[in-house]
Amino acid sequence: MAVNRVGFRSFLNKISDDEELNIVIDSNALIASGDELHSNYEEVTSFINQLDKKTNLTLYTTVTTKAEYLDYQRRRFLTNGLLSLSSLSEIQLSSKVKAKLSSIKGRKNTREKGELSRSQKEDDDIDSNYFYFRDSEIKEIKKVFRARDVQNEAGWLKICDIFLSKKLLVEEALIDELCVYLSPHKEEQKNLFTNQSLDWKNATAISAKTGMGFSDSMILNMVLATKIDYILTLDYDLVYASAVSAPNKTVIIPDKRIKQFKQILKRI
């Protein structure tokens, strides 16, 4: 089986100056480039910046990836906002809200410690998802704010307004500026697609073949329908599935991950 993965350094050496370069970026690489606390933030942003300076780079992605990115940022902005409430002297929280925030903060901190310990033990990156509340936890907090009557929902709405709304809208505008969303229905992208109609059954088949998550199989299915040769990812699952289902595409991953994946991919 042909090796269809390449590290950042080798890829930068391989491409020519001023080349027209089309790359599909997946959700975890996009998230890494959008969170300063992410283990791969420096590596990914520096790589994209070098590519952008050297070539005429277009970063493609899917609307599903955009949704994943914005949902991650939603959890991040709300977590940071909610955690900052106790440090604002002007705010007097009810005992019910205080207790809920404290309990959920405790759960998050326990998970974070566990992930830190795992990453040290396994010499692996920290999953930045552990820094933030889960969606179910945000819902729990929301409930204690919206209790009693309809008017008092204003408390939660104001929290969203000042900690989330403006930031999330700006975030979306910037991601929309950075990425081009793949669609066979867009006239300007007609020449990019080899197949003008996407069959979602293929995404199911990709997922079924290697057991990869559906959001990843959807992006891989999209890439397979285009002439775009490269996928930028941090995800082992996408590297694995590409080796099986997309051998004619090249997966670009951080250099240190090449070694980690090598042993497992040898067995495919």
Place this chain on the structure above:
Amino acid sequence: MKKRRPYLEILKDLENNHKKVPTQKEIDELAEIINEKENLDINSEDIPIEKIASQANKENSGSESSWL
């Protein structure tokens, strides 16, 4: 395809967006809502939505609908 701004400029804007914190005015507005409303009747029971709807219907009965 329309050329976008250099990546570094977009990245700086993203970083600045992430650093944004609420203004004092926004915090004061939040305090006004949270401190007055969220602490009000802390020990009272939630009012079921049916009760609120029923109350609203009673208040509106006999008056001309604004939809007409």
